[in-house]
Amino acid sequence: MTAEATGAATVSTSTGRTIHPAWVRITHWVNAVAIVMMIGSGWQIYNASPLFAFEFSKTITLGDWLAGALLWHFAAMWLFVVNGLVYVVLGLVTGRFRRKLLPIRPGAVVADMRAALKGQLAHDDLSIYNAVQKLLYLGVILAGVVMVLSGLAIWKPVQLQELTAVLGGYESASYVHFFAMTAIVGFLVIHIVMAFVVPKSLRAMIIAR
Numbered sequence: 001m002t003a004e005a006t007g008a009a010t011v012s013t014s015t016g017r018t019i020h021p022a023w024v025r026i027t028h029w030v031n032a033v034a035i036v037m038m039i040g041s042g043w044q045i046y047n048a049s050p051l052f053a054f055e056f057s058k059t060i061t062l063g064d065w066l067a068g069a070l071l072w073h074f075a076a077m078w079l080f081v082v083n084g085l086v087y088v089v090l091g092l093v094t095g096r097f098r099r100k101l102l103p104i105r106p107g108a109v110v111a112d113m114r115a116a117l118k119g120q121l122a123h124d125d126l127s128i129y130n131a132v133q134k135l136l137y138l139g140v141i142l143a144g145v146v147m148v149l150s151g152l153a154i155w156k157p158v159q160l161q162e163l164t165a166v167l168g169g170y171e172s173a174s175y176v177h178f179f180a181m182t183a184i185v186g187f188l189v190i191h192i193v194m195a196f197v198v199p200k201s202l203r204a205m206i207i208a209r
């Protein structure tokens, strides 16, 4: 079915069904808010002792100064972690992850990537993710887990010294934290562009259909 056909006739056709259940939509948008707060405050924390030879512009950071940013970071952390746990636990127990995100075959990723770059990737059935989407979604979920583990390692390096040690020590864990953030920001750029390139996918993530 073409994009035009599914667009206007959504309610009356078989696509009147729910594409994303409420728990996915709610946790998705709560996560979007939480992640913006985590990134904005993280960048401000970074500016207090930059790992690299650049700083983030004050216009895109949250918290004004180091202590303020840390307060934001640790407040939004609860939202991020509790919401993330709800999403991951439900994703596992309902079988959504297995159904929607697996399996990922390298051949399919390459083929879908080629088609996407040529603008030939079909988006007819929004309830099925293509191989590139599967890879990116699974990747960003794992990046979120790495964010939490590395964040805990640099927050409580004494109490959680085993965790910090697994990540190569405090210094190395803070680089892990930084690069996982970079991966998430990279994902977000592509992800948000795609949401507007395929607006009906955005509608489905908001109103389910």
Ligand code: HEM
Pocket: 035, 038, 039, 041, 042, 043, 045, 046, 049, 073, 077, 080, 081, 147, 148, 149, 150, 151, 152, 154, 155, 174, 175, 177, 178, 180, 181, 184
């Ligand atoms: C949820 C658990 C998290 C905890 C416990 C945590 C904890 C921390 C701590 C303690 C710092 C300060 C490091 C320092 O003093 O140098 C920090 C920095 C930072 N956090 Fe988080 N964080 C978490 C999640 C996140 C998330 C989800 C993001 C963004 C996606 C993020 C982005 C950053 C950035 C950019 C920095 C500054 C750069 C760096 O030091 O690596 N954090 N975080």
Ligand code: HEM
Pocket: 024, 028, 031, 032, 035, 100, 126, 133, 137, 138, 140, 141, 184, 188, 191, 192, 195, 201, 202, 203, 205
């Ligand atoms: C303003 C920001 C955002 C917009 C406009 C947006 C848009 C969307 C849309 C339209 C979908 C449905 C996708 C599809 O049919 O392929 C989706 C799914 C998804 N998004 Fe976002 N998103 C945003 C922020 C985020 C953030 C911050 C993350 C994580 C770091 C994220 C992770 C995901 C994941 C994992 C899915 C798949 C969910 C599932 O099916 O269980 N999104 N997003």
